[in-house]
Amino acid sequence: MFRALLVSGVMIGSALFSGAQQQHTLLATPNTVAWGYYSGMAKPALTVKSGDTVMMQTLSTCGPRERMIKGGVKPEDIPAYTDAIYNEVKDKGPGGHILTGPVAIEEAEPGDVLEVQILKIDIDANFACNGFGLHRGFLPMEFPYSRSRIVPLDRAKMIGHFAPGIDIPLHPFFGSMGVAPAGGKIDSAPPFAHAGNMDNKELVAGTTLYIPVAAKGALFEAGDGHAGQGNGEVDITALETYLTGTFKFIVHKKQALSWPRAETPDYYISMGFSPDLKEATEHALRDMIDFLVETKHMTRDDAYMLSSVAVDLDITQLVDGNVGVHAMCPKKIFTAK
Numbered sequence: 001m002f003r004a005l006l007v008s009g010v011m012i013g014s015a016l017f018s019g020a021q022q023q024h025t026l027l028a029t030p031n032t033v034a035w036g037y038y039s040g041m042a043k044p045a046l047t048v049k050s051g052d053t054v055m056m057q058t059l060s061t062c063g064p065r066e067r068m069i070k071g072g073v074k075p076e077d078i079p080a081y082t083d084a085i086y087n088e089v090k091d092k093g094p095g096g097h098i099l100t101g102p103v104a105i106e107e108a109e110p111g112d113v114l115e116v117q118i119l120k121i122d123i124d125a126n127f128a129c130n131g132f133g134l135h136r137g138f139l140p141m142e143f144p145y146s147r148s149r150i151v152p153l154d155r156a157k158m159i160g161h162f163a164p165g166i167d168i169p170l171h172p173f174f175g176s177m178g179v180a181p182a183g184g185k186i187d188s189a190p191p192f193a194h195a196g197n198m199d200n201k202e203l204v205a206g207t208t209l210y211i212p213v214a215a216k217g218a219l220f221e222a223g224d225g226h227a228g229q230g231n232g233e234v235d236i237t238a239l240e241t242y243l244t245g246t247f248k249f250i251v252h253k254k255q256a257l258s259w260p261r262a263e264t265p266d267y268y269i270s271m272g273f274s275p276d277l278k279e280a281t282e283h284a285l286r287d288m289i290d291f292l293v294e295t296k297h298m299t300r301d302d303a304y305m306l307s308s309v310a311v312d313l314d315i316t317q318l319v320d321g322n323v324g325v326h327a328m329c330p331k332k333i334f335t336a337k
Helices: 065-071 081-088 277-296 300-310
Strands: 005-007 010-012 023-026 033-035 037-039 046-048 053-057 098-105 113-123 127-132 147-154 159-163 166-169 173-178 185-187 208-212 220-226 243-252 261-263 267-274 312-317 323-330
Touching (some): 023 046, 023 098, 033 037, 053 098, 065 081, 065 127, 113 173, 113 220
Parallel strands (some): 046 098
Antiparallel strands (some): 005 010, 053 243, 147 159, 173 220, 208 261, 267 323
């Protein structure tokens, strides 16, 4: 079965679906997590077909049980699956994110595009953590020490109680969602063409991510759950918490896509990543111009001008080695039927 799909500007006519689409569950266990890396050589924790849906349970980056209890978390509030992972996983690094996966999608091959529909995100704990450390964050010379705090979460009202008189609306999303590179293990921290640790707070439930495939099976991983975040993520952490996400995977064969793109109900999003903020901005802007030319059939000159008057270029994050910028084009400006 095939369908025509607009992938953030690229008309796709070769979406692959399995004959009977299946639903799967992938719990976070010592055998189903990748601690600190994406790798094209990794053994899949689960293999599915294009069109299948996977519910994936993930850990926070708040640390082991002892650290959370010391910070003020009640022992009974810590998800039980935390302990086995911290006690039993030995293959760690070079990064620090505990990612669930990888999930292999059978039909995915290098040169394809993986569509990731983010169907649902559930917060699995009634707390989040935030903190900064020595030599970390955007202002390390002004904060040459470490601090952390626990933020209670009211999941019924979807509010985080940061401090007396300060309540933060919760908008859960995964800081890291990505696929494997073509070769071996890479650090989970810097986002790049494989997506990964984008920390893009727009990628909530109801949005779709498109990632170029570089390795057989794509090898999708997710983690670094956030209950909320400000653009920039300046102290290097967000409202870090435990999330379960439900994703639908669709493979689009032989499509030209160099950088991740995304789509929300209201926006088209292009992204850029680089150690240099100017270069990351250029990547995001150029990809948005390409999108407008390909999809809206604009001249390149008109697309450049429209980007100046209608597209927002936002700093995604400033602290992950490669900084991120995302360009947001509102759908409502396009009035033609």
